[in-house]
Amino acid sequence: MSEQPETPNEHELIAERKAKLARFREAGIEPFPHEFAGVVQSEAVRENHQGLEPGTETNVTYRVAGRLAGRRGHGKAAFLDVVDRSGKMQVHARADLLGEESFELLTSLDLGDLVGIDGDAFVTKRGELSLAASGWTLLAKSLRPPPDKHHGLADVETRYRHRELDLIANEAARDLFILRSKVIALVRRWLDDRGFIEVETPVLQPIYGGALARPFTTHHNALDREFYLRIATELYLKRLIVGGLEKVYELGKDFRNEGISHKHNPEFTMIEWYEAYADYNKVMDDVESLVSWLADEIGYAGDLNFSAPWPRIPLSDAIREQTGLDILELRDREALATAMVEKGFHHEPPTDSWPQLVDELLSKHVEPKLKHPTFITDYPVELSPFAKGHRSKPGLVERFEVFAEGMEFGNAFSELNDPEVQRERFEEQARFAAEGDEETQPFDEAFLQALEHGMPPTGGLGIGIDRLVMLLSGRHGIREVVLFPAMRD
């Protein structure tokens, strides 16, 4: 699909554009100039002339630039639509103002060409703020036909594979990715304002860690050894807490070698933060504070209720409410598996481990029901190798995940800082791996040594930025909110 050879018709359309390119050169016009100084955004023009009556003319001259998106010819005059990042600006081209030759060349531009316009602002009879062109500059010739000027680009495959076309054709796509950028900037501002510092830890890691997932592997030639693309930043960030940086965050890409789905892309953007002397309750306060603030700042108008406080439900309660099963009573594999068969969840007793069964109950029976933002708290220790044991509930850890729209978008703990317990957790993970679990946590001696120097009590969190943007923008697939999502070749 992506690199098909040109069809005959497409070739003709391109040939016509190339011929036009040659014509411009013959007319002494450079089709690919080096710069175009003094451009203002169309939005600024609109802001300066709000509320003018139809028919009003001004002598205020502007220079705008953008892509030619529409043309309505009227003989010796024409209306052109020029689109920049902030929106559309209509241009009125008149042969009597521009001169015959300049007018003919301007109106012979192809849709999709990049053009700069100088002109005075005025308002048409129909009330549209426009520029009366007094001059124009070809800024770059487009050699391929753009998507439909009215319907935009609808084919989702093309929108993902050629995002530039999506951005050219669909204002909603432009708005979405501007929104995404804003969300990321706001997250940084929120943390910066609270004394966090942004840090950068290795993407290429000799041992991967911090999550239960399969990594991508790569090879360093000079060192002649394998490296992993990080699946999380957690362990390095906690080493920085050991080092006394107290409040740190990192916002960047993680990589997980797993399936692709509407909520999984193999590379995705994560923010993790760690705060010394905090626990998971503090982190919950912060998450609902941050996200409800984000929703306000971007003017969220969907049907999710982001207002704090959000419900905080222990995992065992949530599972009991949805399934009638008490995982705290059914504490061994056989008992839980039998009960799940009795409930009709399986025809045959499942062979999964106890934590896998709990995870299944959570993901199949609880997660889909959580529409509005909700914290699920206090997980079994087996599922959480880096979380500290619960201060009052044996067998559980102080961990929460946060959900909305039936999707997890954040995960946090009171961080485990007892190096001896952490060592036991790694050993347990090694046993799971030996039993065939492919998503286990490899033993990280450097991290353990860091803990042995002493890490203060710490609250830590990871939030999936892509998923957060999905929630805040009302999109239902991660590919919608990632500029260039992973696709098959």
Added chain:
RNA sequence: GGGUCCUUAGCUCAACUGGUAGAGCAUCGGGCUUUUAACCCGACGGACAGGGUUCGAGUCCCUGAGGACCCA
């Protein structure tokens, strides 16, 4: 990994049970000095790839590619 569905012109979409593949936009030619999915006249242009069944396949069958949705 399993199931269902989709792929028609540069773009957006049509075509009853198998019977010569259509429209709008774009493009090209002509007309038009306040239109905005401008308008009017004319023209160009096409079946995801490869097989098969059939007198005849966009339509039925098989294989492959890509995508969407659901399940695991």
